[in-house]
């Protein structure tokens with residue numbers, strides 16, 4: 157998930173290359189015109205680092221689903237030290253083995269068990285926000301909800317919740333890129349502290365198993381998961397839980413505030429929340445890109461792709477491909493051609509947490525429309541400084557009065 161920019165930053169850190177030389181990220185505020193420039197160039201462009209990039213929906217999907225591309229070189233002997241995001245960065249068979257272990261935590265039955273808890277959490281957050289006329293929806297709703305849910309899913313005890321959140325925010329924030337050597341050191345310290353916390357939790361759940369993911373992991377320790385694989389696996393879930401759903405909720409509210417007619421439609425029928433979530437995932441996805449490495453010398457859409465070459469798969473651009481989506485630049489919660497968006501990627505690495513993210517965002521939007529029907533913007537949105545993860549850091553709103 158750290159992708160090309162993260163890898164470049166990591167290798168620069170190792171080789172002491174000045175970070176200022178790594179700023180190759182135009183389009184942070186609005187990447188979509190840049191995706192259109194890339195589309196106009198043809199199926200692929202070559203990036204400043206010499207890799208390939210594509211916004212072509214069919215090509216993106218083909219690469220993501222191909223067995224001839226992977227997330228690490230075919231001859232890889234294991235993860236980069238300090239840079240192990242578990243099975244997200246692993247090819248089969250390790251990928252298959254580790255993914256199989258966590259997949260049951262996102263089954264339809266588990267999601268049904270989670271629904272009440274998600275509704276209670278959203279209700280509590282909206283109750284807390286009810287007193288204020290003006291509020292920032294990111295700290296008030298979008299951010300605490302996924303943190304509460306992933307903490308619960310993993311089985312982190314309440315007493316550890318605050319420290320866990322602090323470390324998670326530090327590690328997740330690094331997805332936007334490392335700003336300086338000092339920042340890199342802070343991230344590494346948070347990583348080590350989190351590792352210690354997880355080690356303590358594994359011990360606790362070996363002694364006192366609960367109905368949570370960490371208990372399931374320690375029960376599977378041995379053939380299914382090696383001891384050294386457990387912390388990276390939990391960190392992957394933590395980062396994925398902290399840094400993505402917050403932006404889905406934020407991007408959805410942001411798009412609705414830009415389109416008052418569609419907010420009014422949601423208020424009139426809160427059952428449209430699921431459609432809002434899907435259209436937001438297409439129109440303004442929280443994860444804008446991923447990358448794959450070619451296993452062979454091959455040719456794709458007339459482009460030679462050498463073995464070992466990186467291909468950036470620009471999901472946010474693929475989701476605006478006019479060959480697949482009619483009026484692709486228009487946010488329209490009633491569209492019927494939006495289902496094939498790539499916000500959760502495709503192929504064997506497609507997001508395992510998708511049902512949870514969709515559940516959280518749907519409940520949050522439905523209850524927001526029910527309880528704050530007069531919602532309006534109270535100030536400019538402030539965005540994350542990242543080209544990988546897209547979403548608001550701050551979304552000032554006023555509750556207004558229902559019309």
Ligand code: HEM
Pocket residue numbers: 157243244245255306392393396397400401404441442443446447498499500501502504505506507508509510512513
């Ligand atoms: C993988 C997006 C929420 C856990 C992915 C990938 C994407 C993605 C694009 C695949 C990356 C690739 O193909 O290289 C999102 C978005 C989310 C979200 C947009 C919210 C709106 C979550 C949540 C969890 C989660 C809530 C878990 C708590 C994972 C994991 C993987 C993954 C474990 C790795 C899957 C694999 O490699 O097989 N996600 N995700 N995600 N996601 Fe999510």
